[in-house]
Amino acid sequence: MAGCVITNECALAVSAHRVWKVACSGEALKKACAGFIDAVDTEGDGGPGSVTTLTLSAVAAADAGGRLRRTRVLARDHAARVLRNEVLEGSKVSDQLKSQVTEVKLEVAGEGACVAKFRLEYERLDGGALAPEDQAALEGGYLGMLKAVEAYLVANPAEYA
Numbered sequence: 001m002a003g004c005v006i007t008n009e010c011a012l013a014v015s016a017h018r019v020w021k022v023a024c025s026g027e028a029l030k031k032a033c034a035g036f037i038d039a040v041d042t043e044g045d046g047g048p049g050s051v052t053t054l055t056l057s058a059v060a061a062a063d064a065g066g067r068l069r070r071t072r073v074l075a076r077d078h079a080a081r082v083l084r085n086e087v088l089e090g091s092k093v094s095d096q097l098k099s100q101v102t103e104v105k106l107e108v109a110g111e112g113a114c115v116a117k118f119r120l121e122y123e124r125l126d127g128g129a130l131a132p133e134d135q136a137a138l139e140g141g142y143l144g145m146l147k148a149v150e151a152y153l154v155a156n157p158a159e160y161a
Contacts, residue, residue, distance in 0.1 A: 003123030
């Protein structure tokens with residue numbers, strides 16, 4: 001996919017193993033992101049080709065630009081802890097984009113800690129880059145979800161251990 005790329009990384013004070021367990025389970029994600037995600041529905045086994053629909057809370061929907069977010073799994077590598085998804089609908093800037101693909105890789109960063117490496121590839125309908133504030137909004141939504149998962153796991157150290 002030709003286009004633009006946004007990258008970032010986020011240090012998390014929980015193990016990659018625990019974050020991965022939440023990322024791979026709709027019910028766990030809903031629980032960890034209560035107040036942000038109201039429902040998670042997955043069509044398929046969660047592997048490549050599976051389509052996940054997140055129903056966002058009213059508050060999250062206002063920031064995200066819509067109540068539903070649908071994604072298709074392109075790759076899920078449990079050994080490397082890499083998840084790559086194509087956004088099908090629900091992005092705040094969807095009306096400006098031809099395509100949007102996200103990738104998160106969780107890397108161990110010591111005992112009980114990890115780094116989430118985030119990559120967002122997008123192609124605009126007009127071929128240009130998104131405005132800086134739109135890029136920040138996209139990136140902030142994904143990083144915000146990771147921080148919500150982290151906060152939940154820190155507050156509940158026995159869950160998903």
